[in-house]
Amino acid sequence: MSEQTFEEMLEESLKTIHTGEIVEGTVIDVKPEEIILNIGYKSDGVLTRNEYTNEPGVDLTTIAKPGDTMEVKVLKVNDGEGQVLLTYKRLAADRGNKRIEEAYENREVLTAKVAQVLDGGLSVVVEEVRIFIPASLVSDTYEKDLNKYAGQEIQFVISEYNPKRRRYIGDRKQLIMEEKAELQKKLFETIKIGDTVEGTVKNVTDFGAFIDLGGCDGLLHISEMSWGRVENPKKVFKVGDVVKVLIKDISGTKIALSLKFEDQNPWRGAADKYAIGTVVTGKVARMTDFGAFIELEPGIDALLHVSQISKEHIDKPSDVLKSGQEVTAKVVDFNEADKKISLSIKAMLAPEAKEEKAEDNADVVSVDIDAVIAEGNEETEA
16 A cells, blocks of 8 residues: 655645535635635635625724634635635625524514615614615605715614615614604603693794604694794794694694693783773884774784774775884773784874864774784685
């Protein structure tokens, strides 16, 4: 029997490997773009940057150092230059697939950083498995710009798992809706009509502001923003403002809010302040063909009917008055129950001779103040 050469004995001592096999190697050299490993085979293994991770520009010298051990998968036994081509990312992906499958079956909540913002959604990577979250599943509301999620860590569940087609779909919307439902339940268990609560302005429209109360939005209508007049909610509130509001009404999941706190009600004490016969001064707030509404203070308007502006006949208030003009008049009617005040400039004028007075009386107009006020309110609301 012939003796074996040293080379033959060395080759027999080395293991055989196959494509797809998982092996453990020891790092013997590291460069920014590749790692060289001793895998117990006659040739060393090469792990390139592209086969380590999908992340671009990773410096492998920050990942491994000589002496470290790594588990890798054999991609090619001979890469054409006598070396074994290895992959780490595909091994991680295989294990990641199993991880994603378990998360899908158990409806586990996963956390990952957004790796890429795409036209149709977000891309995240979990253990080298790329998961796509469509724009429609990113949030429970329409997201016009997804770039704000770039680099952020987000939570989601796997809603679709199809390894054959390499299709993995994530869903963040489910979690948001479930969280809101829980918060909404807690909110309605704790609030009641008349409570004062704190919220954050979520959206402002021409007719009001939507306030996030933590689990449900409440509507602060323009008519409830102040005891005075608010012309444009967008000039009063902006998104993100924190406000304390009054729970005015609760109907199902709809909450009506108000900033008209009773201790700030300008009509408290108004009976004495604006008693009949009192001379007051205010500014023209708005005008109609039948009269001018005079703001005596924020929240209290009085009607100066066209027939009470002057002794002479006036077709419409705008012929002699203008918005913002200061007017002095006498209170001729006060209705606290309906919160209505009527003014007259004519009542302040000096008495005239009897014949002139009689002539003037011929032009006196009988006014249904309640009807006029109601008509004015309808025009204001319109």
